[in-house]
Amino acid sequence: MPLTEAAIAADPERGQDYLWTLNFGxxxxxxxxxxxxxxxxxxxxxxxxxxxxxxLHSGFEKIGEHLDYNQYVxxxxxxxxxxxxxxxxxxxxxxxKLIGVEPxxxxxxxxxxxxxxxxxxxxxxxxxxxxxxxxxxxxxxxxFYQREQIYDIFxxxxxxxxxxxxxxxxxxxxxxxxxxxxxxxxxxxxKRQQIALQSGWIVRARAFQGRR
Amino acid sequence: MAVSSxxxxxxxxxxxxxxxxxxxxxxxxxxxxxxxxxxxxxxxELGFDLLVDITCVDYLHYRGARDRFGLxxxxxxxxxNQRVTLRVMLNEPNLTVPTAVPLWEGANWLEREVWDxxxxxxxxxxxxxxxxxxxxFDSHPLRxxxxxQGQGERHNFPVLxxxxx
Numbered sequence: 238m239p240l241t242e243a244a245i246a247a248d249p250e251r252g253q254d255y256l257w258t259l260n261f262g263x264x265x266x267x268x269x270x271x272x273x274x275x276x277x278x279x280x281x282x283x284x285x286x287x288x289x290x291x292x293l294h295s296g297f298e299k300i301g302e303h304l305d306y307n308q309y310v311x312x313x314x315x316x317x318x319x320x321x322x323x324x325x326x327x328x329x330x331x332x333x334k335l336i337g338v339e340p341x342x343x344x345x346x347x348x349x350x351x352x353x354x355x356x357x358x359x360x361x362x363x364x365x366x367x368x369x370x371x372x373x374x375x376x377x378x379x380x381f382y383q384r385e386q387i388y389d390i391f392x393x394x395x396x397x398x399x400x401x402x403x404x405x406x407x408x409x410x411x412x413x414x415x416x417x418x419x420x421x422x423x424x425x426x427x428k429r430q431q432i433a434l435q436s437g438w439i440v441r442a443r444a445f446q447g448r449r
Numbered sequence: 450m451a452v453s454s455x456x457x458x459x460x461x462x463x464x465x466x467x468x469x470x471x472x473x474x475x476x477x478x479x480x481x482x483x484x485x486x487x488x489x490x491x492x493x494e495l496g497f498d499l500l501v502d503i504t505c506v507d508y509l510h511y512r513g514a515r516d517r518f519g520l521x522x523x524x525x526x527x528x529x530n531q532r533v534t535l536r537v538m539l540n541e542p543n544l545t546v547p548t549a550v551p552l553w554e555g556a557n558w559l560e561r562e563v564w565d566x567x568x569x570x571x572x573x574x575x576x577x578x579x580x581x582x583x584x585x586f587d588s589h590p591l592r593x594x595x596x597x598q599g600q601g602e603r604h605n606f607p608v609l610x611x612x613x614x
Contacts, residue, residue: 241584291581298566299590303597334472 255279263292269366306332306406314400320359321401322351322391329404338407347409351394354421357428358387364439371444379435386424393417455531458495463487466538476534484537485547488522492552497524497533500549503559505567509593516540520569522549539569548574566591 248258256277263273271292277285297316301309310325317324326348333340340348365380388398394417395403395410403410439445452475456468459477463486466478479487491497501523508514516538525532537546548571549556560571561580568589571577579586586602588595 291579291583294581296590299595299597302593337472 256284263289310402310404311400314402318399319362320355321399322355322403323359325401325404326352329406332406336406340407343412344408347413348404350413350421351391351403354387354390358384361387361432368439371442373439373442373444376435376438379431383424383428383431390417390420390424393420452531455495455533459487459491459533462490462494474532474534476536478536478538481537481539481543481546484535487535488549488552491524491533491535496526496528497531499525499527500553500555500559501525501532503549503556503563505563505569505591507567507591507593518544518567518569520546520563544568545570545572547572550574565589568592 273289314321365377368376
């Protein structure tokens with residue numbers, strides 16, 4: 238399907254007046270990130286769509302050619318900015334498999350704990366964003382409040398809230414302190430109750446029940 | 450089925466240049482001319498039904514490497530959870546391989562990415578355009594001889610003025 242103006246002019250379907258070519262994106266609230274679609278419309282029906290995904294290309298592989306294994310962890314944060322901890326762990330897990338290193342059991346436990354915290358915060362945001370798309374803004378904000386508490390844990394753990402860069406080859410940046418352990422225990426006890434309350438807002442909401 | 454038995458099953462069916470095991474993962478190098486039949490065989494007869502990824506490695510300046518490019522197919526068998534890495538070694542100027550789109554629809558975008566980044570041509574691909582970079586871009590940036598700072602593409606980009614817009 239044509240993407241440039243010259244190609245659109247030479248398109249054999251151009252004479253068919255009922256077909257519209259519509260450019261959608263690359264920055265549109267409904268696409269969430271920078272996705273561009275060239276749509277072909279028959280009335281309100283989408284007949285054809287050509288996606289153009291290059292607007293978020295960052296050249297991470299090329300950057301990686303010039304960094305060592307510990308430096309590159311900062312890039313893995315940016316690849317998955319919703320749950321960067323889990324991506325740090327995945328990156329160094331791959332590196333350790335490649336060079337044949339097994340981290341200590343304590344390190345493995347710490348990595349599992351931070352990955353699980355990252356998973357919880359990831360799900361809070363992704364479910365919140367689903368709510369946001371159907372207009373449930375309160376649900377999103379309450380989910381983000383829960384997420385903030387997990388950011389606080391990460392801040393106490395490694396000094397960074399968002400782009401953590403916590404793992405290293407064969408280990409992690411800092412050991413867990415008693416403060417971190419206390420910070421993990423306190424919100425976790427309340428989270429299950431809070432998540433049950435919040436899921437009720439969505440599961441029993443008209444916008445979702447009507448779409449079942 | 451152990452990794453070694455998968456290796457011998459592949460070797461019995463297709464010509465294999467070399468095969469080895471690294472950290473429990475099987476790597477098979479096939480000659481370029483038998484790539485299409487090799488992919489078809491591992492899919493239809495050995496049950497590697499999932500194409501995980503197609504990617505490429507540039508071995509320029511790599512210690513002990515004899516070939517320039519290694520085109521890598523990562524395949525998985527979804528019924529018994531096995532994985533295999535098929536690799537084809539390519540050298541300039543013969544950077545053309547047959548497409549895998551008839552076997553896996555998902556190969557479409559993966560091959561477009563390899564074309565965009567490494568300049569490997571896929572013969573028979575339905576829509577081999579650049580997937581990430583703009584069409585005006587004339588080099589393949591993940592090749593090792595492409596500089597990290599680029600070749601001035603960003604600075605020489607045509608500026609659209611208000612009169613032209």
